[in-house]
Amino acid sequence: MAKLIMFHGRECPHCRAMMPLVDQLEKEAGIVLEKHEVWHDEKNADLMRSYRPVLTPQCGGQLRVPTFLNTETNAAVCGEIPYEKLKEWALK
Amino acid sequence: MKKTFWRCFVCNDIHYGIKPPEICPTCKVKNAYVEISASEAKTCLAPVPEKEFTKEDFLRAIETLAEGQEFMINPDRARLETLFEGIFNNERNHGLKYCPCRLICKEFEEDLKIVCPCNFLIHETYKGVDKGECWCGMFIKR
């Protein structure tokens, strides 16, 4: 089953800014994003690194947070993005 | 070209790079650098006492870096505090002051590119952008 994943960092201001938008989206669309903090949890970091070939071409050649990934389509968006763009990614 | 170590034969400053400085920044002597091995460099540097480098030291260092440049430190103190927290946690937990808004891929050369401050002048959030900033928003254009 497709999973929607958010990779984030505890001390990343972009991630903090996106959290309320993610909450809003989850409520509005009735979906849940799997959230993985990557700087304080090695398993989560390894999981993000395992998607490196998929993520880097879509995210400026690097592993950046926040990154939103659909594990079925491999569609990813990164950084602080407007609500509409996040929604579009999630519901595609 | 490969970087290597150099030692000033006058004041024993150590330099790492493809070429040494023409004039030693410490003793000002010209053409004073001789190529040395990595182990000699490490031995020369080993007795240098560890000194705590605090967040205040880091702030002072990046403020000095920004002096007279087209960029400055973001005046948003809350944002800076969050970033400093991440940068210092990353140094404690992962060995270097890695960027809190990216992740290391565990390839040393690649990971050096995200040590803070990084070369944000090439970030697409900065280069050619009107109110450009580094990926994390710690440095902003003046």
Ligand code: SF4
């Ligand atoms: S993007 Fe900004 S905060 Fe992140 S490493 Fe580069 S300079 Fe530091």
